[in-house]
Amino acid sequence: MSPNILGWQLPSLPKSRGKRVLVFAGFVLVLVVLSRCAFRGAPTAAATSEEIRVLIAAPENSIRIRAQDLRCPRIGDLGLVHAIEVRTQAKGLLVIPLREERQSDAMSEPAFVLDDGNVDITWLGPATWTTGAASNANSSRQHFGRLTVHAADDGSLRCVLHAPLELYVTGVIAAEMGTSFPPAALAAQAIAARGFALTARARRKDSQDFDVFDDERDQVYRGVDAAPSLIEAVRATTDLVLAYDGTLLRSYYASTCGGRTRDGYAFFRDVPREPFRGVVCEACSDSPLYRWSRKIERGAFTQLGCGRSGSLSFELFADDDRGDLEKVRITGPHGAVIAPASSLSRLRPLPSRWIDSIRDRGDDVEVRGRGFGHGVGLCQYGARGYARAGWSCTAILQHYFPGASITHLRDL
Ligand SMILES: [Zn+2]
Structure with a gap:
């Protein structure tokens, strides 16, 4: 591993896998302890206590959380539970502590009804969860921090993970870039993802109960990833962001x-x-999408007001110097229509708006473009x-x- 992926001289990680695991364990422990201190209101000077509130998409009406030392402060000592299931019900929330992983509802501990529909769940170490969608493919992903669960008005659950920022960043890099990119690219991604999350937090902090969506509406997070390359990228860039003119930069990125x-x-x-x-x-x-072409069925263009028969010609209008499509004039035997770029994407999703050409090929219309995102x-x-x-x-x-x-x- 390069000791200077930032271009600065940084201490490198131990080379052996065993030492790496120990370093990661220590890294996680420090962040979790700091996170918990912050939760309890203790003064924290270290910036690594930064927390990000992640809205978990589509939990439907139930979530089952598995972890060591699970606790629900509102309902007292739960003892040695291995999982907690939280469901919505007519009056607020039903919280079911489960002592055995495969325990059925009939054998479960007494359930708790929380009429106001709010509960905090904490744990030590990693947690995994499955949501109402039983086939949830991400059930093995690990999460750190605490979870607030709220019964929404429409009967669904609203779950917000309060995650230590740096662990959240490992998950974003894994989802947005992967583990195999070179160290300097992963470090750049870590800095961009951290800054993007913190600007999202600043925008929403007075108006929302969360900072970031866990999907493409902000940046994708599916759980912490402890791949050594990601831990190194986050460790080497901890608390670093991009700034311009003394202000945190909303560091956009795309594929x-x-x-x-x-x-x-x-x-x-x-x-x-x-x-x-x-x-x-x-x-x-x-990149596989450096240049691309997509075919759209000729018949689909009737949705834009074009006639069903006859050849079409396309005149492109860009909205910037690069050539990103703003609108297209489509001319055929029945006259011409102007279609915004967004309506073209509705006929078939396109990798980007940077379009080089659109040509009628008979049965299909071929769109050629550049880039992804x-x-x-x-x-x-x-x-x-x-x-x-x-x-x-x-x-x-x-x-x-x-x-x-x-x-x-x-x-x-
Ligand atoms: Zn590029």
């Missing part, structure tokens, strides 16, 4: 820019211009390419966010 990142201000409007001006990217050409900020495949070429994490981030600097949270 593949296609050769040039998009002007972020033109797309999101909520970012400063300089660090989000589009830049040339010469490192993402080995919105193209703003860090290009993930580009980060991989530059890291393979020897760039440091710092060099990668300074390329994609011109003028921004890597900053410790305590300095903001």
